[in-house]
Amino acid sequence: MSNTPLNGVSALVVGGAGGFGFACAARLARDGAAVTLMGRTSETLEQAANDLRRDHPSVDVGWFAGDASNEADVAAAVAQANQAPLGICVATVGGSTVRPFLGLDEGTLRYDFDRNVVTALLAMRHAGAAMAARGGGSIVCLSSSAGGLSFPFMGSYSVAKAALEALVRVAADELGHLGVRVNAVRPGLVPTKAAKPAMLVNDPEQRATVLAEKPLARVGTVEDVAEAVRYLAGPESSWVTGAVLPVEGGNHLRRAPRLETLARSICGDAAIDQALAGAIPSPISSPIP
Numbered sequence: 001m002s003n004t005p006l007n008g009v010s011a012l013v014v015g016g017a018g019g020f021g022f023a024c025a026a027r028l029a030r031d032g033a034a035v036t037l038m039g040r041t042s043e044t045l046e047q048a049a050n051d052l053r054r055d056h057p058s059v060d061v062g063w064f065a066g067d068a069s070n071e072a073d074v075a076a077a078v079a080q081a082n083q084a085p086l087g088i089c090v091a092t093v094g095g096s097t098v099r100p101f102l103g104l105d106e107g108t109l110r111y112d113f114d115r116n117v118v119t120a121l122l123a124m125r126h127a128g129a130a131m132a133a134r135g136g137g138s139i140v141c142l143s144s145s146a147g148g149l150s151f152p153f154m155g156s157y158s159v160a161k162a163a164l165e166a167l168v169r170v171a172a173d174e175l176g177h178l179g180v181r182v183n184a185v186r187p188g189l190v191p192t193k194a195a196k197p198a199m200l201v202n203d204p205e206q207r208a209t210v211l212a213e214k215p216l217a218r219v220g221t222v223e224d225v226a227e228a229v230r231y232l233a234g235p236e237s238s239w240v241t242g243a244v245l246p247v248e249g250g251n252h253l254r255r256a257p258r259l260e261t262l263a264r265s266i267c268g269d270a271a272i273d274q275a276l277a278g279a280i281p282s283p284i285s286s287p288i289p
């Protein structure tokens, strides 16, 4: 068997200079896929692309600067990646806001929905159509443990990732006859470039709280997640669609960690105390996005 089984396949990685995005792009490039990275910041994209070219000199690497929540930008990124037959799209953009339930305002809910669901919808629609025209392909979205468990203090994130997983199932159902597969990976805590995973990993008490819910009691790596994405993206999973694969040390067998310490450090003690006492706290503003 070839050691570059994705040779001739083009892959678009939305959020491709990020923690998971870059690891996924590198894993796909290792198996010979041409990769296009999409993100909003040209400098980080160019740096990431140069790193990939250095490590995988025989692979075509491109990048496209644009906003994954802007339909025209997504369509243009897909068109660029589709210059060679687009066979893989990995939608990684997303993120969480930490709020107690009674402090979760409408704007926060919409913000987390937009960045986790709308970005994935646009990628799925445009990549899905391009793949259908080419005879098929594979789309992989990044969900989270929060998509399947009740996640105290991350209500808007939990809603958004659950919605994303529902969208993955519907897309898989409607696009299957066109040869387009759609799946999701559900990672647990992994230190990336995002702020909150680092806060959790670096706080011994919160780290222990997270690990206590994982039978395989360790923090994950971006490579753990990239391997799962690689499986769902490639021909090895050709009979798999509409699946959500937990890659989180078995956390789905237990419950979500209680992130009260993180919530207190982000929202302030007063807001958490008010919310836990049953009152709607004053509007919460926080420097952590």
Ligand SMILES: NC(=O)c1ccc[n+]([C@@H]2O[C@H](COP(=O)([O-])OP(=O)(O)OC[C@H]3O[C@@H](n4cnc5c(N)ncnc54)[C@H](OP(=O)(O)O)[C@@H]3O)[C@@H](O)[C@H]2O)c1
Pocket: 014, 015, 016, 017, 018, 019, 020, 021, 038, 039, 040, 041, 044, 066, 067, 068, 069, 092, 093, 094, 095, 096, 116, 119, 142, 143, 144, 145, 186, 187, 188, 189, 190, 191, 192, 193, 194, 197
């Ligand atoms: N890290 C974890 O512990 C963890 C666990 C479970 C699930 N997840 C999920 O994994 C995904 C990736 O997380 P990560 O930790 O890898 O984050 P990250 O390191 O912060 O990377 C996110 C990437 O997305 C890009 N991006 C953000 N908004 C964008 C937009 N509107 N348009 C285009 N690009 C955008 C960012 O680049 P620019 O800012 O330059 O655009 C960045 O490169 C998210 O969906 C997250 O919810 C993370």
